[in-house]
Amino acid sequence: MLNIMEVDETNKMIEQEKLDVRTITMGISLLDCTAGDVDEVCERIYRKIATKAHDLVSTGQAIERDYGIPIVNKRITVTPISLVGAGACQSPEDFVRIAHALDRAAKEVGVDLIGGYSALVSKSMTPAERMLIESLPQALSETDIVCSSVNVGSTKTGIDMDAVELLGRMVKDIAYSTRDNDGFGCVKFVAFCNATDDNPFMAGGFHGVTEGDVVVNVGVSGPGVVSRALDATRGSDFETLCETIKRTAFKITRVGQLVAQEASRRLGVPFGIIDLSLAPTAAVGDSVGEVLEKIGLAQVGGPGTTAALAMLNDQVKKGGIMASSYVGGLSGAFIPVSEDKAMIDAASTGNLTIEKLEAMTCVCSVGLDMIAIPGDTTAATISGIIADEAAIGMVNQKTTAVRVIPVYGKGVGEVANFGGLMGYAPIIPVNQTSCEEFVSRGGRIPAPIHSFKN
Structure with missing residues (x-):
């Protein structure tokens, strides 16, 4: 715990030097939300997020009040959706339905952003991963707080240039789909190499498959x-x-x-x-x-x-x-x-x-x-x-x-x-x-x- 000298220093940093905690991010595994039907997947995702993150925002606000430490954002990350939707999604439009479910659930619990509309394709793409990438312009233009990332490479596997080429076109399409708002959809998307499983920052945050069921970062x-x-x-x-x-x-x-x-x-x-x-x-x-x-x-x-x-x-x-x-x-x-x-x-x-x-x-x-x-x-x-x-x-x-x-x-x-x-x-x-x-x-x-x- 902080001692009295650290408390005094912390107060000065908050009051005079713009110190804040940028985010409390709850990571939630959606691996148990898979199903053979898209509607069922969406319902399971919504229920799990609404249940696990129900108290996240109120808890963050209580900590702010009790300790006087500004907490700017409360966020959620989830398992890469290309994995969660692989068994049910037959088209990019099916993945868009999952994006809407994420958006609804995140708004229900009151968080600022939700990340994990993502795919990990550092070696090559599965059909589901390609469909998710192709869904990005529609998904990011039709949702408000859903963030997306695609990991296209790693030191161990190299760089998937098929995915890189596809993403160039998708970034253009995302920008065009949100052209009335200075291409804001692209603010919610990032392409990675060597992405981490526990990143609490957006737009690149997702809950990696190496993580537990629920965690706070x-x-x-x-x-x-x-x-x-x-x-x-x-x-x-x-x-x-x-x-x-x-x-x-x-x-x-x-x-x-x-x-x-x-x-x-x-x-x-x-x-x-x-x-x-x-x-x-x-x-x-x-x-x-x-x-x-x-x-x-x-x-x-x-x-x-x-x-x-x-x-x-x-x-x-x-x-x-x-x-x-x-x-x-x-x-x-x-x-x-x-x-x-x-x-x-x-x-x-x-x-x-x-x-x-x-x-x-x-x-x-x-x-x-x-x-x-x-x-x-x-x-x-x-x-x-x-x-x-x-x-x-x-x-x-x-x-x-x-x-x-x-x-x-x-x-x-x-x-x-x-x-x-x-x-x-x-x-x-x-x-x-x-x-x-x-x-x-x-x-x-x-x-x-x-x-x-x-």
Whole structure:
């Protein structure tokens, strides 16, 4: 438990430095909801979510009141739906019916988002997985809080390029289906390599098949806390800088640990993991980009950015991992463009390009995240971007992801607005040199030589 000194420090972090717990996420296995009939699957899914997550929101609100710790989102993750619906779904439209059941159940219990409308296709696709992917434009445009992910590769299996090629077309179709809302459907979709089973953050969260029946995971935040702590390190050497970040990450994670333990106890559900990622918002003073600038960059995106981010990510993990025995999820520093004020500003001036962002993904928590691109970007180009990012994850044995939003009717320099935590983003240019022949070859890119560990 927190001691009195930690309580005082925590109060200051909450009141002055924008500390919050970004999410309490309940993971629910739906493997026992399978059936041979789609209506039966939908009914079982609805009943299980409504039963297991009935008290999730009220419990989160009670913890907020009792401890004074803001908990921004309450969320649910479920077993990848391509597995749950495989025995019943005969068409993409059947999977859409399951998406609606997820949406209804999540709204019934009052959560902000539900993740797990997902497929794991790192080697190849089953017919059910292909149907789920083909259902994405309809499912994400017709539901409000359902989030989706597709894992297209891993270090052990390589990259499924058939899925990568298909996803390029689906991202375009999702954007077109939600074109009246700046392609908002794409905000709810992410393509992964090396996806984790216990990620509490959206849009990529799902409840992996290695997990138990029900579990509570917590994602903390806190870039504003780190930024404020770095004010005292101006002119100091790297040793002082690193120690400051580590100590701050420890304190942030301790808050998440407290919330996770309380949520687990009150809900009677096992505690899973703390994801100690620095998750920014578009608000001033709550920015990973600002942290990088306080480390010494004139503006994020300039020379030194990747090195600064690598150091930040490492120190966050070193400090946070000492505060909890169960650190998991993605854990590190997120760099979503639309959700980070300093990165929005850097992208607006042209200092932060998609190529620089790709370099930064080699050392950050995830990958190319919440990036608005011109609506006329081709499907093949989007597939190429996904393939590049998956290759970084595959070779470097880390999780990488792509969440890009083609904005129909808008071009470079215009702004896409997503609202709430999702923020807003300047539309940035994308290299349009054709890669269609490459992404259309079919088959898969083999796993790298260092994947053979047996």
